[in-house]
Amino acid sequence: MSAPRQAPKSFRLHIGIFGRRNAGKSALLNMLTRQEVSIVSDVPGTTTDPVEKPMEMLPLGPILFIDTAGVDDAGILGAARVARTRQVLDRTDVALLVLDAGRWDAFEEELLAVFRRRGIPVIVVCNKSDLAPPPSDLIARLQSERLPWVQTAAAMDQGREDVRAALVRCVPEEHIHPPPLIADLVRPGDTAILVIPIDKEAPKGRIIQPQVLAIRELLDHGCLALAVRDTELKQALDRLAVPPALVVTDSQAFVRVAADTPQAIPMTSFSILLARQKGDLTQFVEGALAIDDLRPGDRVLVAESCSHHPIADDIGREKIPRWLQEHVGGTLHFTTVQGHDFPEDLSPYKLLVHCGACMWTRREVLHRLLRCRAAGVPVCNYGMTIAYTLGLFERALRPFPEAERAYRAARLRRDASVATQT
Structure with missing residues (x-):
């Protein structure tokens, strides 16, 4: 030892x-x-x-x-x-x-x-x-x-x-042999662009864990990892002789990154990569679809795996609640838990929105997903919630064919159910 x-x-x-x-x-x-x-x-x-x-x-x-x-x-x-x-x-x-x-x-x-x-x-x-x-x-x-x-x-x-x-x-x-974060989405020699906004939530002098993990895994896989801010993405794309195999962004920059990234280039977010590596991407897809079932007055549970001091416009406490309420068209009631604290009774909640859990093991995330499934509570993570409410969900799932197929199948089932009820 x-x-x-x-x-x-x-x-x-x-x-x-x-x-x-x-x-x-x-x-x-x-x-x-x-x-x-x-x-x-x-x-x-x-x-x-x-x-x-x-x-x-x-x-x-x-x-x-x-x-x-x-x-x-x-x-x-x-x-x-x-x-x-x-x-x-x-x-x-x-x-x-x-x-x-x-x-x-x-x-x-x-x-x-x-x-x-x-x-x-x-x-x-x-x-x-x-x-x-x-x-x-x-x-x-x-x-x-x-x-x-x-x-x-x-x-x-x-x-x-x-x-x-x-x-x-x-x-x-x-x-x-843990599940990969990004290496299976690219081939040795490919270029992946990692969009890392430097804003007031970015820790001074360092980058956050998902970005570090992606860079290291790309290097281990023999890929070229190009890190840029969202303000320089278009410039970086213009300078590349060969288009990148993948663009990965911080979820909060989805709109700008999607606008600057050509449709032919696969694009997703760090949070969605974590949703796949740490949990069950199909269950998260089902949870995203359940956002359409929310109604004003419903209760939503927001779970942060790390304890941190919230700042102005915090992603879990302000931005995601704002985007969800805009999508629903009314007021929702949010409860936030941090760390390993988690309610014993999940029945009051219509949706759980979980952070990427970059500092957690896969086992703990899967246990929470199991509890949500047993309680009949849909669960989605930060990145997938943001992509869905901003109308970028299908594009963000494109690098993951299995999840994309699950989304389309679930959408067909929901549309058929709505048609039957009407």
Whole structure:
């Protein structure tokens, strides 16, 4: 294990540490990181909120350990801790289920069932093995069900390498080979123009995560990445002897970029690229069509994955609400949530508009999409919402034939349904 590097959380394998109170979860985290990251105490419930520790673990690369409060916590404060712990499940790629001296009963069975329902790989960590080895019948059961397990005595600094080896064997394939952001839309040697407006929302001295990811992926793929402001796009296009294979813009500059980009050149936005990489593009397409179903007075949920201080004309709090209300022709009621906060009850909302989630893992985005589908709430992301309300949706989907076909099929179904009702 080496010193942590500044890799974004979205690149890190999220490893959640779960178990009952006082099972030794915090001691396990401290052992794995070789640091006193979490407070260790004999008093049950010492860990109150999830504790995160980013680090590098070879050969896994950048990872994020998340030490959780005991899920068997009790009382009002305990209920709040349990709720926070359950939020961690939404973003867990691999779960460490920590046992207290081999103890396994209905509580551990329930946790295991939760991991299985969510498709989360789990490693059973039989901690405090210096006090009591895991029962033979438990080991037989774990082996028969092919559940990975290891023995540790975290307080005695024993078992670190066994846990690491088990993690290496359990890494999800999608973490090793994540979906591409842009590389499959171009060929080596192609030019892609990235339109990056420099306005009051642009961070001083740097560019935002989606733009960085696109540039790096294009370079890795042997493409030419040409970054311009929206005010210089037409000039850049005029100077190119060969038209670019793709133009990608910040969604807020859609109108100007669409006007300056010839129809023959595919065009989309960074946010739509993220919608495909992080989530389900077809579900987002269906969500965009549901914008036409909004009526004045409806409630819309806006979800921002990053916490930030809103500025004047903020995209999620002012621009998108304004464009949606112009499209609907009346007042809508907006609720905004940030970070990992998300309503338990989605039924009051007619639409969820989600940010691109560039700093999140695909698993957490897919979990939210699953919850929306289960609740019957359409979901769309920022870029697709903007493109739809500005009348640029079909053009923005052109680089994605599958999504374009899904849009046309869904549009035909909706038109047929309207015709039947009338």
